[in-house]
Amino acid sequence: MPDTTQPALTPSGQAPAAEAWAEFDRLSARGAAFLGTPYAIMGGAMSWVSERRLVSSISNAGGFGVLACGSMGPEALAAEIEATQALTDRPFGVNLITLHPLLQDLIRVCLEAKVGHVVLAGGVPQGQAVRAVKDSGARLICFAPALVLARRLVRAGADALVIEGSEAGGHIGPVSLNVLAQEILPHLDEVPVFVAGGIGRGEALLAYLEMGAAGAQLGTRFAAATESIAHANFKHAFISARARDALPSIQLDARFPVIPVRGLANGGSARFLLHQAEVVARVQGGTLTRDEGRLSIEHFWAGALRRAVIDGDVEQGSVMAGQSVGMVHSEQPVAEIIRELVDQACAVLARRGAPRPGFSSAAEKGRLG
Numbered sequence: 001m002p003d004t005t006q007p008a009l010t011p012s013g014q015a016p017a018a019e020a021w022a023e024f025d026r027l028s029a030r031g032a033a034f035l036g037t038p039y040a041i042m043g044g045a046m047s048w049v050s051e052r053r054l055v056s057s058i059s060n061a062g063g064f065g066v067l068a069c070g071s072m073g074p075e076a077l078a079a080e081i082e083a084t085q086a087l088t089d090r091p092f093g094v095n096l097i098t099l100h101p102l103l104q105d106l107i108r109v110c111l112e113a114k115v116g117h118v119v120l121a122g123g124v125p126q127g128q129a130v131r132a133v134k135d136s137g138a139r140l141i142c143f144a145p146a147l148v149l150a151r152r153l154v155r156a157g158a159d160a161l162v163i164e165g166s167e168a169g170g171h172i173g174p175v176s177l178n179v180l181a182q183e184i185l186p187h188l189d190e191v192p193v194f195v196a197g198g199i200g201r202g203e204a205l206l207a208y209l210e211m212g213a214a215g216a217q218l219g220t221r222f223a224a225a226t227e228s229i230a231h232a233n234f235k236h237a238f239i240s241a242r243a244r245d246a247l248p249s250i251q252l253d254a255r256f257p258v259i260p261v262r263g264l265a266n267g268g269s270a271r272f273l274l275h276q277a278e279v280v281a282r283v284q285g286g287t288l289t290r291d292e293g294r295l296s297i298e299h300f301w302a303g304a305l306r307r308a309v310i311d312g313d314v315e316q317g318s319v320m321a322g323q324s325v326g327m328v329h330s331e332q333p334v335a336e337i338i339r340e341l342v343d344q345a346c347a348v349l350a351r352r353g354a355p356r357p358g359f360s361s362a363a364e365k366g367r368l369g
């Protein structure tokens, strides 16, 4: 396990300037304290990908892994939490989908396993779920898609928020992180706010920390990590892809809503368009009711993420990926990804504080100025 109590080394193998490290540490302090980790870097839950190995690796490397419950039932979730706890004694969280029919049972499983942080995803959580998480003593993290909802979630009891921009992989909202961050960060200080979507390098992490974010959540970069159980084809697709290949799913007809999901364009996404066109034609022709048509479109991707992640069918499966996929260049161990992010952030700070004639440090520059 890497020694995460020491500053990471720069890519050239040098320790970052102490001042740069101290500043990065200061900027990350709120998020790191909330998560109980050395770094305020969360590994976003990814269905089928964020299981015991990836999650424990992220936590062991000083980040904060989050298990994806997805469609798992209570017994499977209990087993996955226990297996993760066997691989790390560091904090990690559990991501539950609010629409899961057994949500209350899943929360109880988290309580019994003494999970410290529960993330409720996939919609604004109901009061009952919020209360159950809070009563369990776990910290509650929610997704806020806009400032009004962010405020409502904080009033309802959220202990931290994630704001996820449309650059992200998986299910997405309509607004980019660039805009969400400006809408929310300057106006909400009550709880730590983590940013997500399109973050692939430490410079971006630093920029958001300086805007007031408590930390960042990354998915895409970790999906292709060495410790990720994703199929080699899935990782290879990530390594080969450019940012422009990670596109949101397209809705053909407003009467048949499609929840936008960002992923790599492939044969499956082309077939999805054809399928929608066929459904629309059949409804218009009277051989399918509108409800049947909606269901048929909704079910098109059922099991498709598993097919890509586990079976390696990256041509017909759903290869969910964020635009940061363009910054995935190789399969790297999680610790190396985290170290790189920290190094890149510290390198910016070190350059800024580099001694110039008359100034010996950033701090001194401030005093003189």
Ligand SMILES: Cc1cc2nc3c(=O)[nH]c(=O)nc-3n(C[C@H](O)[C@H](O)[C@H](O)COP(=O)(O)O)c2cc1C
Pocket (backbone or CB within 6 Å): 043, 044, 045, 046, 047, 049, 068, 070, 095, 121, 122, 164, 167, 168, 169, 170, 171, 196, 197, 198, 199, 217, 218, 219, 220, 221, 223, 319, 320, 321, 322, 323, 324
């Ligand atoms: C393959 C994949 C699966 C995902 N599955 C989930 C999920 O099950 N639940 C969830 O809340 N977010 C999910 N996400 C979103 C991530 O948790 C994370 O917020 C997102 O990847 C961050 O943006 P990035 O991909 O640009 O790093 C998924 C993302 C990817 C790439």
